Amino acid sequence: MNNLLTVEKVRVCYGELEAVRGVSLSLAAGETLGLVGESGCGKSSLGRAILALERIASGKIEFNGTVVSSLKGAALKQFRRQAQMVFQDPFGSLNPRLSVGAAIEEVLFVHGIGGSRAARRERAAALFEDVGLEPDWLSRYPHEFSGGQRQRIGIARALSLEPKLLVADEPVSALDVSVQADIIQLLKRIQRDRGLAYLFVGHDLAVVREMSNRIAVMYKGEIVETGTTDQVCDNPQHAYTQKLLSAVPDIDKAFAQ
Numbered sequence: 001m002n003n004l005l006t007v008e009k010v011r012v013c014y015g016e017l018e019a020v021r022g023v024s025l026s027l028a029a030g031e032t033l034g035l036v037g038e039s040g041c042g043k044s045s046l047g048r049a050i051l052a053l054e055r056i057a058s059g060k061i062e063f064n065g066t067v068v069s070s071l072k073g074a075a076l077k078q079f080r081r082q083a084q085m086v087f088q089d090p091f092g093s094l095n096p097r098l099s100v101g102a103a104i105e106e107v108l109f110v111h112g113i114g115g116s117r118a119a120r121r122e123r124a125a126a127l128f129e130d131v132g133l134e135p136d137w138l139s140r141y142p143h144e145f146s147g148g149q150r151q152r153i154g155i156a157r158a159l160s161l162e163p164k165l166l167v168a169d170e171p172v173s174a175l176d177v178s179v180q181a182d183i184i185q186l187l188k189r190i191q192r193d194r195g196l197a198y199l200f201v202g203h204d205l206a207v208v209r210e211m212s213n214r215i216a217v218m219y220k221g222e223i224v225e226t227g228t229t230d231q232v233c234d235n236p237q238h239a240y241t242q243k244l245l246s247a248v249p250d251i252d253k254a255f256a257q
């Protein structure tokens with residue numbers, strides 16, 4: 001199989017603390033790998049390492065056949081276009097003093113996409129439409145939007161550079177349950193339209209199951225189980241996975257509408 005992303009025995013350390021302890025995983029183009037585990041088990045550290053936002057202590061991360069830690073300058077910038085993050089808290093990652101349209105246009109400008117200012121504005125409007133927001137709202141500021149709308153803005157911004165990989169770090173965890181399902185449907189539709197690969201991080205197995213082709217279960221810095229979504233959810237091998245599953249009493253009904 002031709003992998004878009006290969007992670008081999010990666011470790012992330014903060015001083016004495018080893019947050020990621022030799023994790024290996026792979027992701028094919030257009031696929032979703034769910035990464036599930038309790039708070040503090042190292043999910044975000046791993047996600048940031050994959051996006052070259054965190055230094056790795058050892059191991060190797062390859063994206064499209066290139067070793068990520070070796071990237072510098074223009075090659076690193078090119079990688080940043082192709083691999084983007086959707087955050088749990090889109091408000092925290094949006095500049096409160098910039099209209100949301102200006103924020104997206106800035107990303108395009110920095111990466112030399114879109115040509116003229118008018119063309120960038122047009123592109124931002126198209127992105128807004130694609131994520132279910134009114135292009136008229138581009139002139140508004142982050143505080144004028146609801147949580148779900150802000151997450152749509154975060155998704156639009158992540159898509160603006162036409163990435164091949166999105167690391168979605170608990171993108172629905174901060175949202176009301178009613179809004180969670182909308183955002184999950186949006187992410188799925190965008191994936192179908194664009195053939196994106198997702199690393200979908202979560203602590204709620206019901207949500208991760210809904211999104212993922214395969215699931216990796218992380219516990220105390222290590223991946224303790226990995227398999228297809230059905231394998232992991234119907235026939236969990238590791239005691240920790242069984243515990244996660246038992247926390248979702250009726251997993252099939254959790255997303256039935």
Ligand SMILES: Nc1ncnc2c1ncn2[C@@H]1O[C@H](COP(=O)(O)OP(=O)(O)OP(=O)(O)O)[C@@H](O)[C@H]1O
Nearest residue numbers: 014017019037038039040041042043044045046203
């Ligand atoms: N920048 C940092 N400096 C020092 N320690 C950190 C840093 N970031 C994370 N840690 C620690 O590393 C461990 C893993 O944290 P991480 O945020 O990766 O976990 P997580 O699985 O994403 O948790 P959550 O579900 O709460 O988001 C935790 O013990 C955390 O306190």
Ligand SMILES: [Mg+2]
Nearest residue numbers: 043044045169
């Ligand atoms: Mg986290």
